[in-house]
Amino acid sequence: MPQASDTTLQDALDAERAGNRETAGTLCLRLLEQAPTGPQAPAAHDALARLLVGQDMAAAAGHALAAWRLTPQDPTRRSNLWQLLTHLGEAGDVGRFQGREDCVGLVALGNALRRDGQALRAERAYRRALELYPEVSFTLSRLACLCAEQHRLEEADALFAQAAERHGGRDAVTRTDPAFLQALRAGPPAAGIRATIQEGAGAASRPLVVYACCDAVYARKFLPTMVRSIAEDSGLDCAIALHLVNPDAEAEATVAALAAAHGADRFIVLRETIDLSPLGDNAKTYYACSRFLVLPDLLVRWQRPVLMLDVDLLAIRDLNPLLATSARSDLGMMSHALKRLDIWSLLYADVLHIRPTTGALRFLDLTRRYIRHFLDRGLPVWFLDQAALAAVHLAGFTAEAAPRLTIYPADIHSSTVMVDGEGRYWTDDSAYFYSVRATGGGQHAVHRLKRRAGTTADVKPG
Incomplete structure (x- = not known):
């Protein structure tokens, strides 16, 4: 009973x-x-x-x-x-959590103080939480990220290691000790990927390559809308490179249809076949990381700027003004670190503008070494790619000139989208991209969006 x-x-x-x-x-x-x-x-x-x-x-x-x-x-x-x-813990919440001595209250206070720019007081709150509640190891992550933000890199690394030993997760693939990055650089070259490549006859004449990587499911779900937006809305004269991990017949048909619709000569298709069964549910980490395992090789092969995009992105207007802001840097990418107060959001992996420079190759080679290090040790933890970007940026070039990086603001992503029954959509006009994932879920899955009709300002009430 x-x-x-x-x-x-x-x-x-x-x-x-x-x-x-x-x-x-x-x-x-x-x-x-x-x-x-x-x-x-x-x-x-x-x-x-x-x-x-x-x-x-x-x-x-x-x-x-x-x-x-x-x-x-x-x-x-x-x-x-x-x-x-x-x-948890916004800048305006300092007063709300001030004086609380419970674990959640102290961590929330630390987060709120960090967002309010009061780093010393934030550190005191985190350390008080660790003193009173040492069994709650998650506070170690908060303190480690604060130390990394202040470039106390060795101290942050030790805290991440303690957190990883206690609870694993993203802390287990986060290293900020410059000596660790230097050891990676001094080690043997990291393995790339095994793939075939098919390049359209006209691809080499394009001054830019737009590159996206995905598995068969995401190919079917997102590639049609993403490629259409690049071909018709981005304003870019570009080759389109699609990297398919374990493609199936339906994914191949999707790519063939796209090539027929937008000109087969401009397409480059990489096909990678790999047994990901040992990764189980963590296979998605490999799909996110595989592009970084081949990116240095592609940059050398193409000798042209590359715009690498998440496959669930849509270009919603002319991208040339955005790329112009990073035209004199080695790399351009987005940052929104204070949104989540964590190192994994220091640099986003969804939009990367990469120029074929020595600096970009140094950055990407070290990123590949970092990712491969953890994949080879059986740690395919989600956000490994962004942990690698952050670690390389923070600790990879402490003893030498760092590659020049342009930071895109977070509002390059549209925060709103309105969609009608026919799949026509409206977004705010100041952004360059719309992404379901990057904007927190959105109102509609990207694959439902068929044609951009205008801006949200064009939509009249009633």
């Missing part, structure tokens, strides 16, 4: 699925009052964290912390707590 707590939890989950958030929350709280450490308590805390995250992230983190304490080996709860402690 089911226990009362089982029935209460099921009723709460049913209410949550039905959209009855208040009822679901009340039932979860009742269950926790009756059995705060019972077998259903972790799931009740999980539900409360989900219900609260959109309105009070600190309260959600409190429940995530409680669920993790009850089941500290659960990887999903560990990840949930890590994410919440990473993101």
Whole structure:
């Protein structure tokens, strides 16, 4: 016979699925009052964290912390707590969390102080949290990112190592010790990829290569809209290079249709076949990283600037003004570090403008070595590519002249999109790209967008 707590939890989950958030929350709280450490308590805390995250992230983190304490080996709860402690605490929240001595309150205060530019006080808050709650290793990540921001690179590296030993995850693939990067550079060359390449007859005459990499699923889902936007909306005179990892017949048909529609002579197609079964659910990390494993070789081969884009991006207007801002740098890429206060968002991997310079090759070669180091050690952790970019940028050139980097502002991405039933879409005109992932989910999947009709200012109410 089911226990009362089982029935209460099921009723709460049913209410949550039905959209009855208040009822679901009340039932979860009742269950926790009756059995705060019972077998259903972790799931009740999980539900409360989900219900609260959109309105009070600190309260959600409190429940995530409680669920993790009850089941500290659960990887999903560990990840949930890590994410919440990473993101909570805005600059305007300093007063709200000032004086709190609980773990969530101290981490939130540290994050808020960092966002408010009060780094010394932020460090005190993090260290106080570590002193009072040493078992909550996730605070080590917050302090490590703060140290990295201040270029206390060896100290940050040691903190990341401690965090990695305790809870793994992204901290396990994050290194900021210049000596580590120097050792990578001094080691044997990193392996690239094994792939075939098919280059259209007219591709070599184009002054720019737009390059995107994806698996068969993303090829079917995103390539048609992405390629159409480059060919018709970007204003670029470019070859289009598509790197397919383990393509299937449908992906090949998608590429063939694109070549027929936009001119086969301008297309370059790389086909990579690799057994990713050992990576399991982490295969997506390889799809994100494979482009960096071949990018130095492509830059040498093509000897032209390369614009590397995530495959779920759309160019929503002329990209030439954006590329002009980085035309005298080795690389151009976007940064929005303070959005998440973490090193993995220091440099975004979704838009890279790379010129065929010695500086760019030095940067990309070290990035490839970094990524390969962790892949070869069985650590295909999501965000490995951006951890590599950040580490190379921060610690890869401390003893020599660094490549010249242009930082694109975060608002190169459109924050809004409006779509009608025919797939016509409107975006804000100041941005250069729209991406479902980079803009936090958006209202529509990119593959639904068929044709840009104008800007949101053109859409009249009613």
